[in-house]
Amino acid sequence: MPKLIDHEHRREEIAEAVWRVILREGVGAVSVRTVAAEANLAVGSVRHVFPSKKELLEFSMALVHARARERVVRHTGLHDPRELAEAILHELLPLDSTRRAEMELEVAIIAETPAHPGLRAIQEEAHRGVRAACHGVLRHLLDRGRVHPDADLDAETLRLHALLDGLALHALTSEGAPEAVAERTTGVLRAHLDSLRPPA
Amino acid sequence: MPKLIDHEHRREEIAEAVWRVILREGVGAVSVRTVAAEANLAVGSVRHVFPSKKELLEFSMALVHARARERVVRHTGLHDPRELAEAILHELLPLDSTRRAEMELEVAIIAETPAHPGLRAIQEEAHRGVRAACHGVLRHLLDRGRVHPDADLDAETLRLHALLDGLALHALTSEGAPEAVAERTTGVLRAHLDSLRPPA
DNA sequence: ATCACAGTAGCACAGTCGTGCTAACATGGA
DNA sequence: TCCATGTTAGCACGACTGTGCTACTGTGAT
Known part of the structure; x- marks a missing residue:
């Protein structure tokens, strides 16, 4: 048997290279060659794992959602309902560079659907996931x-x-310092949740 | 003097061809050649009016916003504050095919900013415009x-x-019949405006 | 030590891209 | 009628694209 490679790991490495290219130069700059260079691999190696560009793009975009989902479920143990609500919802806002990158990729996915119809299903599944999270958060708050x-x-x-x-x-x-933007964003969300509270 | 062309009109015709290409095949499909074909013009004619792709794209995107702004100001004469508010806000929602196309183009603009930094200023100006519209609508409602x-x-x-x-x-x-989507969308907006009303 | 074969590397092809450039065309004022 | 010139048409260049394909390399079970 020859040298064996952890395929899943390799696929994720390449997907992350795709992300970096999109964030730096836009979706239009994603090509088998640019991604291979970004991942420090030969074009042949990339195509060994992703036979076509379509699979490369769809896997990379689906992984964005998978990573976000992982982060959200990590908070499900929190007890205080308001704390739980804000923790989960904050994971879905671009408050730091990681989450900001995810949101940029999300926009890229939506913008690419005319050219790559396969991305539509991926986007819709994520949409349903976030909707379910919102529903769950509100249900939990209502019950308490x-x-x-x-x-x-x-x-x-x-x-x-x-x-x-x-x-x-x-x-x-929006322009402005990241901390100021984050503060304003979370403030609006906090005010909204407050507005749903029953009268004291 | 040779044949003269209404430059402004020609530019808008070409911009609309750009829109059609983006809606049908995505921003990635926008090239001098595809746009010329869509507008039934020779590449040379397009380049006579838009010397580079950058200017072609930036003008086309700016025109999206100009058209939307025109539609919004057309409602400023309405008397009933709630009617005015809904009329203006509905112009900024993708409730029919025209407004839907505008929103698709808006997403394309945002997604293209890494590749075309010149689009950033165009997007930011539109952002400020919508923000001002929201502010004006709320101020009007508050005053009444x-x-x-x-x-x-x-x-x-x-x-x-x-x-x-x-x-x-x-x-x-979101998936589903356009009318159902429009109904659900306006319903959420209506409920939101209701939630801001003073107690009876 | 051998060798099957996963993985790597890269050439080749036909196509598209943006842009610089020249040449033809057509038209309105002289 | 004639010509200056705004407009149209399109060739040429080097660079890039996705994909089919072949050749090579290195490794680990035998």
Whole structure:
């Protein structure tokens, strides 16, 4: 038997190279050659693991969502419902460079769907995941009396989800120091959750 | 004097060809050649008006915003504050094919900024415009007693703006019949404006 | 020591890209 | 009628693209 390579690990290394290229030069700069150079591999090696560009791109984008999902579930043990809510929702906002990169990649995915229809399903699955997270957070808050009992849970889920993604988009495109942007973003989210509380 | 061409008109025709290419095949498919073909012009004619691809792309994207702005200001005469608010905000949501196309182009602009830094300023100007529209709408509602007088106008502006763009993003990516999506989107917005009203 | 074969390296092909450039064309003022 | 010139048309260049393909390398089980 010849030398064996951990395929999954290699695929993730290459996907991360794809990410770096997109963040630095945009999706348009992603090519088998640029990615191979970024990963310090020969083109042949990349194509050995990803036979076509389509698979390269789809795997890289799906991995973005997988990583985010991992981070979110890591918070599910928190007890205080408000703490849990903010921890989970903050994972889905571009508050540091890692999460910011994820959001930039998310936009790139959406923008690329006309050219790569295979990305649509990947994007939709992530969309449903975030929606479910919003629903879960609100349900938890409602059950613990932190949300007005007359609230329409489904409607509030739509509103929170839209607010969350809108804040994410704005944090991505707005100018200013990262800390100031993060502070403003979390402030809006905090105020929104406050506005859902039952009267004291 | 030889044949004269209305340059401004020609530029808009070409920009609309750029839009069609982006919507059908993605930003990556925009090239001097594909755009010339889409506009039924020779490459030379396109390059006569837009000497480089950079200018072609930047003008096309700026025109997206100009068109949207035109539509928004057309509503400024409305009397009822709530009617005015919804009319303006609806112009900024992808509720029909025209506005949907605009939102797709908006995402393409954001995704292209790493590759074309000149688009950043264009995007930021549009961002400030929408923010100002949200502020104006809320100020108007507040002055007419349709918003709780204790409300923090600046904070509510940030929240409404994020909600609006989040709803726009979701209307863009969500599956389902366009009418159903539009109904759900406007419903969330209506509920949000209701939640800002002073107690009866 | 041998050798099957996973992994690496890279050439070749046909196609597209942006841009510099020249040449033809057509038209309105003289 | 004639010509200056705005407009159109398109060739040429070097660079880049995705993919098919072959040749080489190194390793670990036999």
